[in-house]
Amino acid sequence: MTIFDSVPLDQLRRRTSVKWRHYPPDVLPLFVAEMDVPQPEPVIRAVTDALRSGDTGYAEGTAYAEAFAAFAAERYGWDVDVPATRTVPDVMLGIVEVLGLLTGPGDAVVINPPVYPPFRGFVERAGRRVVTAPLCPDGRLDLAVLGEAFAHARAQGRRAAYLLCHPHNPTGTLHTAAELRSVGELAARHGVRVVADEIHAPLIPTAADGSAPQFVPTTTQIPDAIALHSASKAFNLAGLRAALAVPGPAAAEDLARLPELVGHGVMHLGAVAQIAALRDCGPWLDEVLRGLGENQRLLAGLLADTLPEAAWAVPEATYFAWLDLRAVPAVRAGADPARLALQRGRVALNQGLTFGVEGTGFVRLNLAASTATLTEAVSRTALALAN
Secondary structure, rough: HHHHHHHHHHHHHOOOHHHHOOOOOOOOEOOOOOOOOOOOHHHHHHHHHHHOOOOOOOOOOHHHHHHHHHHHHHHHOOOOOOOHHHHEOOOHHHHHHHHHHHOOOOOOEEEEEOOHHHHHHHHHOOOOOEEEEOOOOOOOOHHHHHHHHHHHHHHOOOEEEEEEEEOOOOOOOOHHHHHHHHHHHHHHHHOOOOEEEEOOOOOOOOOOOOOOOOOHHHHHHHOOOOOOOOOOOOOOOOOOOOOOEEEEEOOHHHHHHHHHHHHHHOOOHHHHHHHHHHHHHHHHHHHHHHHHHHHHHHHHHHHHHOOOOOOOOOOOOOOOEEEOOOOOOOOOOOOOOHHHHHHOEEEEEHHHHHHOHOOOOEEEOOOOOHHHHHHHHHHHHHHHOOO
C-alpha cells in the first residue's frame, strides 16, 4: 500500500477540479496532471492559518525564493542565487514573460514534440512562431535536428529562443549534464537563448532498490539560460499558483528587466502553500516518489498481462507513462487509442496527437493513482482496444 491508496475513489470524486468534473462519474480520469493523494498537512495548516488571520493580500518579499533555494540545495546540491530570481504567477505565464525579454513579436521559439501541448499554444499566443525539433525515437534530444531548427529559427538574423522541457513531458526523460552542455554549446553557436520548464524536477520515482537518477538544473550547465520552477506539480498544488524564474549567472541582467508588475499576478496563498511544501514536506514527497516507483512496476506487470502490444520506456521522471499503442491492431488500422479507451472503456487518457503529430498512436497515462484505479483502468483500456 502506498500514499496513492490512502484516498478512496468516492472521496476523490467529491473534488470539484477539472479532473473530477470534466467527464461523467463512470469515467476513470487518468489525464490531467493532478495526483490522487491527501494534501500535505503542513500545507493545510499554512493555508488555514493564513485564512484565519486574514492574510489574503498580495505576495511580497523573497520567502518563496528562499524556501526554493533551501529545497534545491538539499535535493540537487544547487546553490540558487536568491536575489537574482523573480517570482511569477505560474510556470507558463513566467515562460511567456521571459520569452518577451529574449525575443520579439514574430521571432521563433523552438520546441521538441511530442511535448506538453500548451507550449505551442502559449508561444503562439505570445506572438512568436513555433519551430519544431522532434525528439529521437528513444525520447532523447536529437542534436542534429535541434541544430537545423536553430538555424531555421535564426534566419534573417532574427532573435530566437529554445523552450526546453526538463524533465520532458510526456516521455519522462531526464536530460543529462552532458546533453545540457551540448545544447548550450549549440545554442551559443547559433545565438539562441534557452528557457527551461523544470516544473517536474522533483518528481523522480524511486527504484525498487531505493535509487533514483539525479536531476541536473539547466542553468548550472547553460549559464545564459533561464529556468522556471514551481512546487505545484510535486506537491499537488496546481490550484495554488506561484512559480520562480531562476537565471543562470550570465542571464541575471536579462531577468532583472522583468517588469515589476509581473509579480502582481502571484497568488499570495499559492506562495504560502508552496513555501510550506518546500520547507516542511520533504518526507511527504519521498512517500510520493516511492509510490510512483511502485506504480511504475505495477503498470509494467499490468501491461504485460493484459496489453502486451503496448510499448513504453519506464520514465526517469514525472508521474506519466507515455504508451506507444501503434502495434495494437485497431490503432494500426487508424483508430485513436484515447478515443477508444474513453468511448468503450470509460477511461480518460491524454490523446497522443495533442503533443504533436509525433504522438499519433500514443496515449499519456497518469500514474499518480491508486492500485485499484490503475488496475481497473488498464483492464478497461485493454478490453476497449481489443473490441
